[in-house]
Amino acid sequence: MRSEEIASLIRASTSEAKRWGGDLGYLHLAVVLSRRWNDEFIATFGGDGLGMIQDRLRAEQYFGDEADIRELLSAGDRATVLANLAELIKSQAPQDDPIDDEPAATPPETAAAEDATEAESGPADQILGLATRLTGEPIPGRDTELTELAALLLARSAGPVVVSGQAGSGRSALLEALPDALTRAGVARTVYRLDPGSDVSPDDLYRLLRQAPEDSVIVVDDLDRRAMLRDSPPAVEFLRALRLGTDQTKARVVVSLESKNVPRFEAALADFGNRVSVAPLTEAAGTTAIDRALAAVRDQYPGMTVDDELQAAVTAPPTRNEHFAHPGLAARRLDLALARASVVGRTEATVDDLHRDGSVPALRRQAHELTAALKERIKGQDNAIESVTRRLALTRSNLDLRPERPNGVFLFVGPTGVGKTELAREIARVEYGSADALIRLDMSEYSHSWGVSRLTGPMPGYVGSDTPDEWLTTKVADRPRCVVLLDEIEKAHPTVWNTFLQVFDAGRLTDSRGTTADFADAVIVMTSNLGVREAQSKAVGFGDVNTASRSRTLAQDALEKAMPPELLNRIDEIAQFEPLTPEAIAQIAEVEVAAAIDMLTGRGWTVTVDDDVIAWLAATGYDPAYGARHLHRNIERRLVGDLVTFAEQGVSAVYASVVDDDIVISKA
Structure with missing residues (x-):
């Protein structure tokens, strides 16, 4: 027998030893030969020979080793090897083993007859x-x-x-x-x-x-x-x-x-x-099959009901991240939604239960609904919000010509403190159900070419190759329905820009392990201060005025000088953020104070605030160059900070008002 065949038989026998247990031996070889030399094996061992050997293996009757097997396989042709193997197995068998009382070989015709008898003797089902x-x-x-x-x-x-x-x-x-x-x-x-x-x-x-x-x-x-x-x-x-x-x-x-x-x-x-x-079902047959599958799922959750919106959502076409087809996909979606509703004690499952992050599919909202939801929080940037929602409306209506691309690639341009980052956070909350769906990257940390390794991971063996949880690809693969915020994109190295070109164009990014993250259900937001100084400069001469149109033109020129055209060409919308007006600041102050009061209420406080307090917080320290950031400082220092004294006294109900042009907090 050739050495290659001997080596192959030993490898297969080693695999059998791992499966059955024990050290490599003759019985493991016999199992392999029963498959590879089937006719000769039956002629030598009989129709029940394999069953006897398996019984011996289950009883852990191991004997022989690799050297013995090599010697046996080198002894001659197949018939000789099998005959010698049968004699060795017989010599090591217990006295009550059937092999001592049977002939070593059973004719194939007899084995076939025994197989037929065994099959016929079993139950019909x-x-x-x-x-x-x-x-x-x-x-x-x-x-x-x-x-x-x-x-x-x-x-x-x-x-x-x-x-x-x-x-x-x-x-x-x-x-x-x-x-x-x-x-x-x-x-x-x-x-x-x-x-x-x-x-x-x-x-x-x-x-x-x-x-x-x-x-x-x-x-x-x-x-x-x-x-x-x-x-x-x-x-x-x-x-x-x-x-x-x-x-x-x-x-x-x-x-x-x-x-x-x-x-x-x-x-x-x-x-x-x-x-x-198995081809995709026709519309009529597919509806029937989906209904049958959904009915079977509902039977597993007695007493649970499904609202109409969830019923429509589970039958929606599969996304790129869903590798199932209908009707199995619909049943899978409904099963998860009903399970999530059940574990929190609700008797009705809604569309909010469809995703693990509690987010609502984008298809349920129309463009005007998303616009209104974003304007509730973001004040003074109506034009920027509308440019974002116009683009997202295409995806929500299944009218996107390139569905493999992200749902939107946006560049937010404007001065500091006007709501660029806050709008990205609101998109995550409104579109994907939670601000936790925001993946924020400070691009000033990617100012060197090797910063790419923090996005897709370094090559195996380098520092960081064993911490994939920190890579962008891992974060998006774990949560594909997200907003990726690239803050201050102009500070990133051009090599990092090139990495994102394939994300913007193909919706995919592969890391050093070969894992591909799919951005098809994500929204990409970049922020930048490029062009802000030029846009805020005053016009020269008497005939020109400093209009919003002129500001956008100057900002666009600055972007084109700083960023490569292949990057700008892949951006869906460049949203121009304007400096905040005093009216917008007052609206933001009202929203922020309400949020602070809600936070304090959750911690056991009762805080009542005069309208004059909100106006004072908005006006004090306001500088158009710094936007709304002074509001957070004012609220923290002059409203929340003064509660420390009352907390030390055990007082939890307070009243805030303005006296002599200053905030005064007293016991309610």
Whole structure:
């Protein structure tokens, strides 16, 4: 025997030793030879030889080692090796082992007869305790696939059948309807399926196929998981057992797997069989299938109701981050929404339960609703807000010509303290349900070319390569529905700018581990102070005036000088933020004071504030050059800060007013 074949047999035997336990020995080799040299193995060990060896392995009767196996395999041809192996196993068997009382070899004809007897002796609805008989009902919309499947199972020359389709497309439901389709087509075959979730070894699969009745169909559903086709390398022994068992069985074989895993399956088992693709359902059939799937989910949550908005949302088309198809996708969405509502004690599930972050799908809001929601918090920047919502309205209405791109790529330009960062935070809160959906990057920390490694990770072995949680790609992959804020983008190194070009254009970014983050459901916001000084400069001469149009033109010129055209060309909207007027400052003060009072109320305080206090906080310290930041300082120093004295005295109810042009806080 060639050294390459010996090495291959030893490697396979080592794998069996890991699966069965014990040190590598003769019994592990015997299991391998039962598959690779099947005919010769049966001729030597008999039809029950493999079962006897497996029983010995379960009893942990290990003997022999790698050196012994090499010597045995070098002794001669297959017949000699098997004969010597049978003698060795017999010599080490316990006295009550059946191998002492049986001849070493059983003719293949006798083994086949024993297999048939074993199969016939089992219950009619089960084979070897591994496969259960299917008696499913017909399903609408799958007549084409079921007719083709029945024809392939009737044709003797067709061989095994591969059923492929996207996850959630209804492959399992199709196979459950197969018995009815065969009956209607006049094909007298009984359909059995490997029990879902059962742990079937390669030997079990081989034994099942070899002993299945001649008039049966064996369905191997979810082959991706069983053969680990998603892993590298896949379970080669399982695939080999499938091939060997299919070649020897008189039953018909149907396997099911996801379409994306078909190439790996065909690479392992070329020309395995005919393929039936599970196509997307028509609109009418798809609606019926989705209704059936949703009804099954509701039955699992008795007493729970679903509002109309959630009902529409779960049946919406899949996003790029959802790798399931309907009807399975709709059932998956509804199941999660009902579960989230149930664990918090509610009896009605709403659209807010659809996402893990509690956010509402953007499709539920119209443009004017989003505009109004943003203006509640952001004051004095109506033009900037409307330019943002106009762009987001395209995505919400499914009118985006490039759906793979982010939902919006915006550049917010304006002086400090006018609400650029606050608008980004509000977009995260309104669109995605929480301010926590904001991923903020201070681009002054990316002023060097090596700053790219903080976005996508350094190469393996370098500092930071083992902390992927800090990378932008990991954050977006964990929360694809988010707002990514690139604060002060002009301070980043040009190499960092180039990294974001593919994000703005293709909606993807791959890190050093090969993991790709999808930005298709994200909003990108960049902020910049570029052009602010030029825009605020006074016009020269008597005929020109310092208009908003002139300011935007000067700011645009400054941006074009500082930033490359390929970056500017990928921005959807450049939102110009104007200096805040005293009226806008007063509105912001009202919002901020209300937020501060709500915060204090949650901590046990009762704070009453005069209107004069809000006006005083807005006017004191205001400078157009610094925007609204003075408000936070005033509220913290003059309103919240003065509560320390009352807290020390145990007083929690206070009244704030303006006396002699100053804030006075007294006990309520």
